[in-house]
Amino acid sequence: MHELKCWVHDWSVNVTELSNFGSLLNPLYTIGVELELHVSESPDALHRLLTDTGLVSRESIPFDVVTNFRGSATNEPYYAAHIRYDGMPKRYEVAAHDTGGVLRTKIAYKPVVTPAELQLHHPANFVRLGITVDEWELHNYKHYFMLLIASKRYECFDLWVTAAVEQEAEAAAEKPSGFTTVRVKLAESELKRKDVPCAWYVQRLAIFENLDVEAEVRKKLAEA
Numbered sequence: 001m002h003e004l005k006c007w008v009h010d011w012s013v014n015v016t017e018l019s020n021f022g023s024l025l026n027p028l029y030t031i032g033v034e035l036e037l038h039v040s041e042s043p044d045a046l047h048r049l050l051t052d053t054g055l056v057s058r059e060s061i062p063f064d065v066v067t068n069f070r071g072s073a074t075n076e077p078y079y080a081a082h083i084r085y086d087g088m089p090k091r092y093e094v095a096a097h098d099t100g101g102v103l104r105t106k107i108a109y110k111p112v113v114t115p116a117e118l119q120l121h122h123p124a125n126f127v128r129l130g131i132t133v134d135e136w137e138l139h140n141y142k143h144y145f146m147l148l149i150a151s152k153r154y155e156c157f158d159l160w161v162t163a164a165v166e167q168e169a170e171a172a173a174e175k176p177s178g179f180t181t182v183r184v185k186l187a188e189s190e191l192k193r194k195d196v197p198c199a200w201y202v203q204r205l206a207i208f209e210n211l212d213v214e215a216e217v218r219k220k221l222a223e224a
Contacts, residue, residue, distance in 0.1 A: 081136035
């Protein structure tokens with residue numbers, strides 16, 4: 001385990017959607033939130049920290065067939081990264097392949113790893129394998145069904161971790177040189193109260209010494 005400590009130099013949290021498709025007595029909220037953080041730690045260091053919290057795991061990056069769970073509504077991969085393996089740069093990806101199903105309310109997705117020579121190496125094991133992650137992203141989209149029909153309930157989590165180009169960092173005087181940008185999008189529907197969407201994911205973002213992401217999101221929702 002690594003020490004779960006990371007200092008955020010600056011951040012923004014914005015509520016992108018807050019709609020009640022239910023009633024006052026029986027609310028059904030759809031909530032969307034976007035976050036952007038700037039930290040000194042490298043994308044590889046953040047990858048290690050978020051592996052320790054369980055965000056980078058087989059729960060979010062499946063290696064077995066799953067049902068009604070893909071990378072995104074627009075078919076982005078579960079996970080993609082620019083890595084260095086044995087000193088060689090590679091593009092690593094875990095994508096969802098629709099295998100169909102008897103009922104379209106129960107769609108099976110098979111994770112497909114590229115390149116083929118790394119198909120047995122899960123991102124959660126990158127540290128042990130000596131693989132360095134220079135840039136990475138994580139996408140999860142879960143669509144729920146009820147009584148053989150599609151419901152409106154879904155959960156969507158997107159994360160991008162990128163190291164800034166030096167020239168861009170210098171051009172942005174308000175941001176520290178050498179920062180890493182962390183962008184997060186959260187969206188969930190049919191919530192029975194105005195609360196933090198994608199709670200399982202948000203709880204696993206608890207690696208920051210001076211920022212409680214869950215509390216900050218809850219504060220913004222209370223103000224909205």
